[in-house]
Amino acid sequence: MAKLSQIQLAALPLTLSNVDDLYPLSPMQEGMLFHSMFEQSNAYVNQICFEVKGLDVARFKQAWQSVIARHDVLRTGFVCTDKMNLQFVAKESAQDWQELDWQHSQLDKNAVINAAQADRERGFDFINDPGLTRLTLIKTGVSEHYLIWTNHHLLTDGWSTSAMMGEVLQAYKGITLPKSTVQYKDYIAYLEKQDAAGNLAYWEHETSKLTDPSYLTSVLSGAEETERYAKQHIQFDEAQTTYLTDFAKQNHVTVNTVIQGAWALLLSRYLNRDTVCFGATTSGRPTDMNGSNTCLGMFINTIPVITEIDPAQSLITWLQSIQNANVRSRESEFTPLYDIQKQAGQHLELNKEGLFDTLMVFENYPISEALQSEERHDTSFDVVHSEEETNYPVSVEVDIAALLKITLTYQSDKVSTPSASRLSEQLGSLVLAMVANQSAILSELSLVTSAQAESLQVQGFGDEFTPYLVGVETPIYLPNGDAPVLRPEQYQDVVSTLNQLAEQTPDAEAVTCDGLSYTFKELYERSSQLAYYLREQGVVAEQRVGVALERSRDLPVAFLAILKAGAVYVPMDLSYPEQRLAYMIKDSQMQHILVSDNRIAVR
Structure with a gap:
C-alpha cells in the first residue's frame, strides 16, 4: 500500500x-502525528498508573x-517521506520495561x-521506539507494586487500550489466545476503498449551515501564560443516572445524544448563535x-457535530x-477532518483550531471493565491515576459505566x-433540566444552576428566575414616574x-476613578445625552x-447610554491582540464603536 x-x-x-x-496512516493518525511531531506536543501521550497486588512479574x-x-500495531513506528507519512511494522520489538525497587524508601503514591509525569514528558522516538509503549514496575512491598503504562494514542484508541x-x-491467567x-493494515485498506468525493460532498452540505466557526475560547479568558491541562468533574448519582437513562429510552434517543444536546445548547448561549x-x-x-x-489500533475519527437551535422548538423533537x-453522519464518518475543514475554509474564516475548539468523547469500554472481568483472583489491578489529553482547548469526556x-x-x-468550573x-445543570422538563421548549432551559437560582432569590429576584428577558427600549421606571410593581x-x-x-x-457619588467622580445626577444626565447621540447616529x-x-x-457612562438606547454593549479591551479585536467586531456584527482615540480605527 505504500x-x-x-x-x-x-x-x-x-x-x-x-x-x-509498510503502509499509510489513517486520517486520525495523520492529525495526531502532525501535532506530536511538528508541534512538539505530548498531548497524545497517554498514561495509566495501576496499584498492583500479588503480581507474578515473570x-x-x-x-x-x-x-x-x-498484533502488528503494537510493533509499529512512523517515518516521514517527502511524499507521505508511513507506518512500519517491526518483525521483532522487545517491550520497553524498567523495574525499580522502592521497598526501603519513604516514597509514596504521589x-x-x-515519576509517571516525568516519564510521560519524555515522549517517544517514532522511528526507534516501535510500539510506542513503556512499562515501569515499581516494587513497594513483598507483593505490592505500582505499574506505570505510558503509550502513544497514535497506535491505540480507548477501546483498543482496554x-x-x-x-x-x-x-497472564494461562489462557491461550487464538x-x-x-x-x-486491513483497516487502512478498507479506508482506501471509501467514496471520498461522495463523503466530502455530504460534509460540504453540512458545513454550509455555519456562518462562523464555533470557538468557545473566544468568549473566555485564560489564567496562565503557559499551557497546562486541568480537569473539572461532574459526577451523577445513581438516581440521576437512572432518570437520564430512562429519559433517553422513553424518547428514543441515546444518552450520548442528550449530552451532545446539552453541550450544543450551552455553546449556543455562550456564543449567541443559532447554529x-x-x-x-x-x-x-x-x-x-x-x-x-477484535482488531487493535487507532480506529476512532473526529467529525463535526453541527447543530441548529430554534428557541421555540420542543426539546424532544430537537434531540x-x-x-x-x-x-x-455515520455514513461519512471516515472522512478526514482536515479535508472537511479545508473545504469549509473556502467560505468560513478559520484559525488553527479549524471549525471548532471543543471536543466531546464518549468512553465506550473503560479499562476498569477489562480489569474487573479478566484479573486473576490472586492478583488485583486498581487504577490510581491516568492522563489522556487532546490538542483541543476544551474536551468533554463522557463515561457511563x-x-x-x-x-x-x-x-x-x-x-x-x-470559567471551567462554571461550564x-x-x-x-442543563442535563438534569432536560430530564426534569421533557415538555419544555429550548428557550425554557436555563443555564442558571440551582445554587445560582437560590442566590438570586435571596437577593430579591423573585421566586423563579427567567433565563431570557426580551430587550426593551423603555425601562420599567422613568424619572418622576410611579414606582414599579414587579411580578414574581x-x-x-x-x-x-x-x-x-x-x-x-x-448629589451622592455614583462613580469614582483616579480621583475623578460623577454624582448620580451627572451620571443620569451624561448617559442620557450620549444615548440621544447614539440614536442620532443610527443605533437601534x-x-x-x-x-x-x-x-x-466615563466607562459606566458609555455602558448606561447604550442600554438607554435599547442596544447591547460589547466591552473591548484594547490590550487584546489585533486578531481578537477584529474577530469580536466581525462575530458580534457591531456597526458602531465608542472610542476615545483612533487605535481601533487603524486596526
Whole structure:
C-alpha cells in the first residue's frame, strides 16, 4: 500500500531487514502525528498508573510480550517521506520495561505520580521506539507494586487500550489466545476503498449551515501564560443516572445524544448563535469489515457535530433531530477532518483550531471493565491515576459505566479555572433540566444552576428566575414616574434603578476613578445625552455597540447610554491582540464603536 520504489525504500531511515510491513496512516493518525511531531506536543501521550497486588512479574512480562507478538500495531513506528507519512511494522520489538525497587524508601503514591509525569514528558522516538509503549514496575512491598503504562494514542484508541489490557490478563491467567486473523493494515485498506468525493460532498452540505466557526475560547479568558491541562468533574448519582437513562429510552434517543444536546445548547448561549459546531469522536470500526471488533489500533475519527437551535422548538423533537443527524453522519464518518475543514475554509474564516475548539468523547469500554472481568483472583489491578489529553482547548469526556461521569479537560492558558468550573456546573445543570422538563421548549432551559437560582432569590429576584428577558427600549421606571410593581419572575433593570437613585440621591457619588467622580445626577444626565447621540447616529434596539475605552469614570457612562438606547454593549479591551479585536467586531456584527482615540480605527 505504500507504493514506494526500491530506491525510495532504500532511502528510508529504517533497518529494512526488521520491517515486516509498510503502509499509510489513517486520517486520525495523520492529525495526531502532525501535532506530536511538528508541534512538539505530548498531548497524545497517554498514561495509566495501576496499584498492583500479588503480581507474578515473570508471568506478567511474558503475557505482555505475547500480546505484542499477536498484533502488528503494537510493533509499529512512523517515518516521514517527502511524499507521505508511513507506518512500519517491526518483525521483532522487545517491550520497553524498567523495574525499580522502592521497598526501603519513604516514597509514596504521589512520588509514583511524579515519576509517571516525568516519564510521560519524555515522549517517544517514532522511528526507534516501535510500539510506542513503556512499562515501569515499581516494587513497594513483598507483593505490592505500582505499574506505570505510558503509550502513544497514535497506535491505540480507548477501546483498543482496554481490549489489549484484557488480552494481557487473559494470557497472564494461562489462557491461550487464538491467532489474530485481522490486522490494522486491513483497516487502512478498507479506508482506501471509501467514496471520498461522495463523503466530502455530504460534509460540504453540512458545513454550509455555519456562518462562523464555533470557538468557545473566544468568549473566555485564560489564567496562565503557559499551557497546562486541568480537569473539572461532574459526577451523577445513581438516581440521576437512572432518570437520564430512562429519559433517553422513553424518547428514543441515546444518552450520548442528550449530552451532545446539552453541550450544543450551552455553546449556543455562550456564543449567541443559532447554529453551533463541536467535534465528536466516532468508534470508526466498520460493521462491514470482518474481524474489526477484535482488531487493535487507532480506529476512532473526529467529525463535526453541527447543530441548529430554534428557541421555540420542543426539546424532544430537537434531540431526535440530533440523533437522526448523527445516524446520517455515520455514513461519512471516515472522512478526514482536515479535508472537511479545508473545504469549509473556502467560505468560513478559520484559525488553527479549524471549525471548532471543543471536543466531546464518549468512553465506550473503560479499562476498569477489562480489569474487573479478566484479573486473576490472586492478583488485583486498581487504577490510581491516568492522563489522556487532546490538542483541543476544551474536551468533554463522557463515561457511563455504572454511574454517569463527565470530565471537562481544559487548557488553563485559554480557559480559567472559574470559567471551567462554571461550564461544568452549567453542563450538569442543563442535563438534569432536560430530564426534569421533557415538555419544555429550548428557550425554557436555563443555564442558571440551582445554587445560582437560590442566590438570586435571596437577593430579591423573585421566586423563579427567567433565563431570557426580551430587550426593551423603555425601562420599567422613568424619572418622576410611579414606582414599579414587579411580578414574581421580574427584576428591575439597571437603568430604572439608576433613574431612581438620580432622583432620590442626586448629589451622592455614583462613580469614582483616579480621583475623578460623577454624582448620580451627572451620571443620569451624561448617559442620557450620549444615548440621544447614539440614536442620532443610527443605533437601534438590540444592536451591538462596541465600547473601546480606557478604564475611567466615563466607562459606566458609555455602558448606561447604550442600554438607554435599547442596544447591547460589547466591552473591548484594547490590550487584546489585533486578531481578537477584529474577530469580536466581525462575530458580534457591531456597526458602531465608542472610542476615545483612533487605535481601533487603524486596526
